[in-house]
Amino acid sequence: MNARILLVDDDTALLDALPEALRLRMNGIQIDTSETAVDALERIKQTDYDAIVSDVKMPGMDGLALLHEIRELRPSTPTLMITGHGERELAVQALRGGAYDFVQKPIDRDYFIASLERAIQRRVLVRQVEEQRLALERHARVLEHVDDGVFLVDDEGVIRHWNPAAEAITGIGSPEALGRRVEETLPGWEAVAPLIPVASVPRPGSVEAKVVPLEFDGRELWLSISGVTFSDGVVYAFRSLTEERALEELKGEFIATVSHELRTPLAAIYGSAQTLLREDIELDESGQKRLLDVIAQESERLSRIADDILFANKLDSGQFVLGEKRIDLLALAREVVDQMRACFASRDDISIDLEVPATIDSLVGDSDKLRQVLINLIDNAVKYSPDGGRIDVAVEARDGGVRISIRDEGIGIAPLEQRRIFGKFYRVDPALTRGVGGTGLGLYICRELVRRMEGRLSVRSEEGKGSTFIVELPVQAAGDSDRGAAVAQTA
Numbered sequence: 001m002n003a004r005i006l007l008v009d010d011d012t013a014l015l016d017a018l019p020e021a022l023r024l025r026m027n028g029i030q031i032d033t034s035e036t037a038v039d040a041l042e043r044i045k046q047t048d049y050d051a052i053v054s055d056v057k058m059p060g061m062d063g064l065a066l067l068h069e070i071r072e073l074r075p076s077t078p079t080l081m082i083t084g085h086g087e088r089e090l091a092v093q094a095l096r097g098g099a100y101d102f103v104q105k106p107i108d109r110d111y112f113i114a115s116l117e118r119a120i121q122r123r124v125l126v127r128q129v130e131e132q133r134l135a136l137e138r139h140a141r142v143l144e145h146v147d148d149g150v151f152l153v154d155d156e157g158v159i160r161h162w163n164p165a166a167e168a169i170t171g172i173g174s175p176e177a178l179g180r181r182v183e184e185t186l187p188g189w190e191a192v193a194p195l196i197p198v199a200s201v202p203r204p205g206s207v208e209a210k211v212v213p214l215e216f217d218g219r220e221l222w223l224s225i226s227g228v229t230f231s232d233g234v235v236y237a238f239r240s241l242t243e244e245r246a247l248e249e250l251k252g253e254f255i256a257t258v259s260h261e262l263r264t265p266l267a268a269i270y271g272s273a274q275t276l277l278r279e280d281i282e283l284d285e286s287g288q289k290r291l292l293d294v295i296a297q298e299s300e301r302l303s304r305i306a307d308d309i310l311f312a313n314k315l316d317s318g319q320f321v322l323g324e325k326r327i328d329l330l331a332l333a334r335e336v337v338d339q340m341r342a343c344f345a346s347r348d349d350i351s352i353d354l355e356v357p358a359t360i361d362s363l364v365g366d367s368d369k370l371r372q373v374l375i376n377l378i379d380n381a382v383k384y385s386p387d388g389g390r391i392d393v394a395v396e397a398r399d400g401g402v403r404i405s406i407r408d409e410g411i412g413i414a415p416l417e418q419r420r421i422f423g424k425f426y427r428v429d430p431a432l433t434r435g436v437g438g439t440g441l442g443l444y445i446c447r448e449l450v451r452r453m454e455g456r457l458s459v460r461s462e463e464g465k466g467s468t469f470i471v472e473l474p475v476q477a478a479g480d481s482d483r484g485a486a487v488a489q490t491a
């Protein structure tokens with residue numbers, strides 16, 4: 001027993017004899033002695049003894065007063081009191097004062113040693129519990145600061161710890177998680193739990209984390225998760241891969257879309273060129289012209305796709321600066337509408353109408369980019385009106401700004417899709433858009449451009465009835481007109 005105790009007694013004979021006897025019977029015990037309570041207190045302040053044995057009756061400060069001090073100073077140190085024979089009253093007082101036990105003089109050594117051993121044992125246990133508690137607290141504090149979500153599930157399947165990162169990743173607060181069964185807190189847990197690797201030794205890399213989907217409040221999260229068992233359960237640590245995964249999926253879709261989009265014009269170009277090259281087919285002039293037109297048109301389409309991809313990338317990487325010039329919006333709208341009418345001259349099931357007021361405040365911005373926005377929106381309006389219909393483009397002054405709306409009578413957009421279509425490369429399922437092609441970049445570019453012009457692009461639509469895309473732009477404030485003019489000169 002590697003314990004250290006303090007023996008306090010004014011009886012020097014006892015202080016000589018008792019330690020000897022104890023050392024013989026209690027292997028490895030370390031014993032300090034004090035002849036007075038005052039000296040004892042000094043030692044107790046310095047040393048955290050495993051047990052203290054003190055005489056009750058001492059000159060000066062007596063044992064009961066010392067006991068009182070010990071209780072204040074070292075509340076978890078067990079103290080055994082030695083009382084005179086028959087001093088029941090004192091013994092009771094000592095016990096009331098918090099003594100661990102008492103022994104009467106003459107000391108019955110067997111009883112004394114047994115009691116002292118119990119006291120030391122208890123002290124060691126208390127100390128261990130305290131150390132474990134501190135270690136746990138320390139770990140818990142560390143867990144507060146890690147970026148990984150960490151939670152602890154006990155053997156009963158109840159969540160006992162839920163760190164702030166777990167809260168941040170899942171959106172589930174610790175009050176909702178703590179004390180609840182894990183499958184109640186994490187829907188889908190039963191299905192994924194068997195897939196999660198759980199190690200028995202907490203070594204880095206001892207298990208490979210597994211990526212599993214879990215649903216939180218209707219949103220699916222992909223978590224990279226692994227566990228480690230401990231005496232009362234399993235500690236799980238996880239990271240969210242949702243964003244990385246979403247990006248991966250988007251990339252995959254993009255590649256599929258782009259390769260499909262490239263293949264269609266390429267096939268048309270290739271086919272036309274092959275036909276032109278064949279010697280066994282006699283083509284008249286108009287036949288040749290038709291094929292050359294296909295080649296020219298499809299090449300243009302190819303280069304537009306490439307331009308869009310490059311431009312979207314430019315927008316993202318912040319390499320793009322908008323021009324600032326005074327824009328005559330009415331003239332611009334007329335031009336674009338004329339151009340689009342010419343483009344879709346072959347679609348005699350489509351009519352494009354323009355409604356403009358007599359005058360409108362001038363805008364300052366990038367007219368090329370605004371033109372690009374309007375072209376994209378009208379192009380969509382025509383493309384997604386496979387059965388034809390009217391397209392109305394209207395320009396009007398609104399709340400200190402201008403509003404340009406493009407309304408079609410086409411296939412419309414389901415409510416859930418209305419927000420998504422502005423995403424990069426996002427396309428509504430071709431089965432729903434009746435096979436109309438595209439890269440899904442048009443609206444992304446439009447929204448980004450309008451946003452950079454400090455405006456807003458929004459949509460209203462009803463499936464099967466048609467859609468209206470609305471561009472709202474601020475008009476230039478009166479005081480800014482000089483700046484606009486100056487920029488116009490330098491640009």
Ligand SMILES: Nc1ncnc2c1ncn2[C@@H]1O[C@H](COP(=O)(O)OP(=O)(O)OP(=O)(O)O)[C@@H](O)[C@H]1O
Pocket residue numbers: 308380381384408410411412413421422426427428429433437438439440441442443444467
């Ligand atoms: N006027 C519209 N009516 C119905 N659906 C539309 C309309 N405009 C856009 N959409 C839907 O929004 C999606 C995204 O449009 P966006 O213009 O970004 O891409 P796209 O037309 O598919 O390709 P592109 O990059 O060639 O323009 C389209 O796939 C289509 O499903």
Ligand SMILES: [Mg+2]
Pocket residue numbers: 376379380438442443
């Ligand atoms: Mg488009």
